[in-house]
Amino acid sequence: xxxxxxxxxxxxxxxxxxxxxxxxxxxxxxxxxxxxxxxxxxxxxxxxxxxxxxxxxxxxxxxxxxxxxxxxxxxxxxxxxxxxxxxxxxxxxxxxxxxxxxxxxxxxxxxxxxxxxxxxxxxxxxxxxxxxxxxxxxxxxxxxxxxxxxxxxxxxxxxxxxxxxxxxxxxxxxxxxxxxxxxxxxxxxxxxxxxxxxxxxx
Amino acid sequence: xxxxxxxxxxxxxxxxxxxxxxxxxxxxxxxxxxxxxxxxxxxxxxxxxxxxxxxxxxxxxxxxxxxxxxxxxxxxxxxxxxxxxxxxxxxxxxxxxxxxxxxxxxxxxxxxxxxxxxxxxxxxxxxxxxxxxxxxxxxxxxxxxxxxxxxxxxxxxxxxxxxxxxxxxxxxxxxxxxxxxxxxxxxxxxxxxxxxxxxxxx
Numbered sequence: 001x002x003x004x005x006x007x008x009x010x011x012x013x014x015x016x017x018x019x020x021x022x023x024x025x026x027x028x029x030x031x032x033x034x035x036x037x038x039x040x041x042x043x044x045x046x047x048x049x050x051x052x053x054x055x056x057x058x059x060x061x062x063x064x065x066x067x068x069x070x071x072x073x074x075x076x077x078x079x080x081x082x083x084x085x086x087x088x089x090x091x092x093x094x095x096x097x098x099x100x101x102x103x104x105x106x107x108x109x110x111x112x113x114x115x116x117x118x119x120x121x122x123x124x125x126x127x128x129x130x131x132x133x134x135x136x137x138x139x140x141x142x143x144x145x146x147x148x149x150x151x152x153x154x155x156x157x158x159x160x161x162x163x164x165x166x167x168x169x170x171x172x173x174x175x176x177x178x179x180x181x182x183x184x185x186x187x188x189x190x191x192x193x194x195x196x197x198x199x200x201x202x
Numbered sequence: 203x204x205x206x207x208x209x210x211x212x213x214x215x216x217x218x219x220x221x222x223x224x225x226x227x228x229x230x231x232x233x234x235x236x237x238x239x240x241x242x243x244x245x246x247x248x249x250x251x252x253x254x255x256x257x258x259x260x261x262x263x264x265x266x267x268x269x270x271x272x273x274x275x276x277x278x279x280x281x282x283x284x285x286x287x288x289x290x291x292x293x294x295x296x297x298x299x300x301x302x303x304x305x306x307x308x309x310x311x312x313x314x315x316x317x318x319x320x321x322x323x324x325x326x327x328x329x330x331x332x333x334x335x336x337x338x339x340x341x342x343x344x345x346x347x348x349x350x351x352x353x354x355x356x357x358x359x360x361x362x363x364x365x366x367x368x369x370x371x372x373x374x375x376x377x378x379x380x381x382x383x384x385x386x387x388x389x390x391x392x393x394x395x396x397x398x399x400x401x402x403x404x
Binding site for chain 2: 032033036091117121143150152153154157160161164167171188193194196197201202
């Protein structure tokens, strides 16, 4: 824990930061400025601590990015290991994954947003892209299984469907707000995936 | 047209650039490095011309960004003005818009990708976000019309559906390749919107 007192307009502002809260500050800066445009100076200023205090917890901004990406990816991969993703028909498992993925996106919003903006400019970014591809490939395999099991319409092209699925679910980070979004969001997204975003009146 | 000869390993490399090709180079750099991390030096180097030649066509990188965003937005707004978006039932108009939007995304891929990555850090970015909101609001109004006309299932929440619609369609830029994607993509995306990405076998 790093404690720093800063004099701001006569008031003493104390900033207490552990690694987790520094990560939170850093991710917010990455999202606002873009990772490449963010310096350790920017991060120290945003956290209200000295650069050397920051370096006490993280070796640099790449380490912060890596920690943020790990947090997002751990949340996502935990879904694939959960009971509901391993049992039931392929469609039941896909429905479970979609719902849980929406929950993780909302719960870990800033971390997942950083993950989804990664373009592969650094070692950690390339690692994260590889892990994302791995995740998407596992979901795509399940879509293929569902088509082969005859659960889905036979004109569904599994590779395209998997891409659209990933795109639709991940797009939630663009507007979701953890404090505002209703608990019904996971089911609403699942319904959009399986029945359409704009289904005709029956 | 700016012509520059550069001596590269004994070979003379001539670079001929008009505004359009400079814009193309700049957009590629913005996408690779991120806009904030791209300097006019980077752009001149990528174009193989001097900085002053670059400034002959564009007042700076903000002007390049603005031109890229205008190109993407003009493509999108042209859809809303087209015949098919103004006539027919709300659902027919929405189907037309979805299909045409996919076409514009693929045809103007790098420009739309820049648009969709805009976060509002500069004047041009804030202008573009405003225009995007305007576009999305017009589509959202049409979704509401479709629900009110009884064309869509009555449990559809128009605001949420409009967000998911925008998210799904725009996600195409993440993987589309103009030279590779089949002409069937617009219909496939429209089907995903109206019938589901993973519709059950009937």
